[in-house]
Amino acid sequence: MTAFVDVGFKQVQEYLGRSRSLWGRRGASDLLLHASDITGSLSQGADELGIPRIKKTLDEYQPDVTVNQDALDIDGVISLTSHDSAKAWEAGLALAREMRALLPACTVEVSLYNQPSYAACLAPGVAEAPSSRLTFWPRPYEFPLHKLCDECGQSGASHDLSETGSQVCPDCWQRCSRTPRGQLFPALKKSDSSQAGWRSGFLAEQRLWMAIDAQHAGGRELEVVKDFAALAKMPAMNDDAVQHRFSEDNHLATIFADGNGLGGLFAKARERAASDGTGESLDSLRALSQGIKEATAEALLKATLKILRDDDAQLPVIPHIQGGDDVLVTVPALRAWRFLRTFLEVSQERYAAFGDPDRPPTMSAGIVFCHHAFPIGDQVELTEQLLRQAKKHVQGNGMSFAWADVTWDGPRPVTGRPPWTLDELNQQTQTLNAAVALPGSTRSSMRTMLSDPDPVARQTRLRHFVTRMPESAPFLSGILGANWSRGTSLDPAETQKVLDTLSLGRWWSE
Ligand SMILES: [Zn+2]
Known part of the structure; x- marks a missing residue:
């Protein structure tokens, strides 16, 4: 028998959602990746967040306990193996405690399996019933007189965030990037990308930046936008986009x-x-x-x-x-x-x-x-x-x-608005192009007419409208069919479809 131990983060969505700020979610998501990739490249570059401490803890148990090379590469899980079941369990608990020290609000579960092979641990009935399992729950908030964290409101505040003037708990503090985003990318550009090191809070952005850079001969060193306002200012794909x-x-x-x-x-x-x-x-x-x-x-x-x-x-x-x-x-x-x-x-x-x-x-x-x-x-x-x-x-x-x-x-x-499928969207591209060509006032008028609760009145008003504004005909027949104006009423599903296509068309740009 061989011992297999999984140390994994649980209830990840709830954990990420403790913070309503984007930096908090990004930071937490990246920390989980760092913490569970202790032997991989992500462990580099997170020194300031204490990730190497997890690695050091594991080193203390090697060579008796090692990282399980057979294990699946699952984000948020560290898999260990050993011939000594007690040692493997002890190492798992030590890693879990270290993770909890870094991220006090997360839930970590340690599971021990004694099985002939790693594959055997995956069998139905076995995976859910390990030989031992221990869950480290988030620490409860025990001191009611203490000021609560300004970010999550769930734990006591202990650190000052100088940028915002707020006070945050240890977990939210860990989520803050130590490198301001503005400083990260100039550094990335000057150095060889692969040597720049990963920065927690920006993993997804760094990966995409490098992938784009690698697509272009000689690199394409794009700046990152400063903030959402700058992103929103970027022009449409076509300079003549009417929107x-x-x-x-x-x-x-x-x-x-x-x-x-x-x-x-x-x-x-x-x-x-x-x-x-x-x-x-x-x-x-x-x-x-x-x-x-x-x-x-x-x-x-x-x-x-x-x-x-x-x-x-x-x-x-x-x-x-x-x-x-x-x-x-x-x-x-x-x-x-x-x-x-x-x-x-x-x-x-x-x-x-x-x-x-x-x-x-x-x-x-x-x-x-x-x-x-x-x-x-x-x-x-x-x-x-x-x-x-x-x-x-x-x-x-x-x-x-x-x-x-x-x-x-x-x-x-x-x-009342149903989701769309990709096929539906692809079938409606001509109609959406027609919607984009309509003046804003025409769209607003149509929307007002369609809010009439009487299906017969809706149809009559729309039919009358098309005779006055023939440019709206291709749009309407694209949704309702060429003979729509022969009908006597416009049913709720048809009405919804026209309204939804108008809404979708607002930002449509081929
Ligand atoms: Zn907090």
Whole structure:
């Protein structure tokens, strides 16, 4: 028998969500990656955050306990192995304590398996029933007279954040990047990229920056935008994009995308690896995990290249989080649909290689358009709600998205608006181009007419409107069919479709 110990972060989404600020979420997401990649490249460059302490703790148990080379490369999990079960367990507990010392608010679980092989640990019934398991819960807030953290409001404040003048708890303090973002990228450009070292809080951005740089002979050293206002100011893909006249270049879009059907896929692959116990099936399980990560990274890179203008001096994408199959990014509003379409198309192409050919994994996204000053915490919450809608809509069968335009629709998901699939979007490109060509006043008038509660009145008013404004005809027939004006009423589903296409068309730019 061999001992296998997994030390892993649990309840990660809740943990990330303790902080409503973007820096807090980014910092925490990156710290989890750093902390679980102690023998990999990410452990470099996080010295100031104390990550090497985790590595040092492990060193004290070597060579009796080593990193399990067979283990799957799962973000947020360290796998150990040893012939000495007691030592392995002890090392696991020591690592967990070290992680908790660095990130006091996270939950860490240590599981010990005594099995003939690593593959055997993956079997159904075994994975859920380790020989020993211990969970380190977040420390409770025990001293009620203490001032609460200004950021999370859940733990006692202990550190001053000089930039904002606020007081934060030890966990939020760890999440702050020690290098201001403005200083990071000049340093990256001057040095050989591979030597620059990873900086917590900017991992996703650094990765994308380097990938873009590597795409261009001689490098393409783009600046990173200073803030959301600067990102929103970046021009549309086409200089003649008509939306300029009403957008005033102050809108952006935040997109949260996540894969569907991957849980089931991994469960099947794990079961196979456990039942036949061969090196090949373990390899294919590892290849699946790696393949999904690479597919997502490629979709992000290709979507970024698709919205990169030749004359751009800045990176038009701010990636906040990129881990496994999920991505959280912000882009200029007028480049958002092009970005999303490419992202979903590339994901679809790449995901086709995995799982059941009739039903490969898919990708869903929530997308929020708003003024750049709309708080990022609210943007992220709204994208999460929309992402859930989009996922539910396709139930893993197809690529889907749901959107809200805060300025046009209000700050919550629109009642009655169904999510769209990528196929629907691709079928509607002509109609959306027609929507873009409509004057803003025409769109507003149509919207007002469609709010009439009487389906017959809606139809009559719209028909009358088209005779006065014939330029709106291609748009309406694109949605309702060529003979729509012969009908006597406009039913709620048709009405919704016209309203939704108007909303989507606001930031559409081919
Ligand atoms: Zn806090």
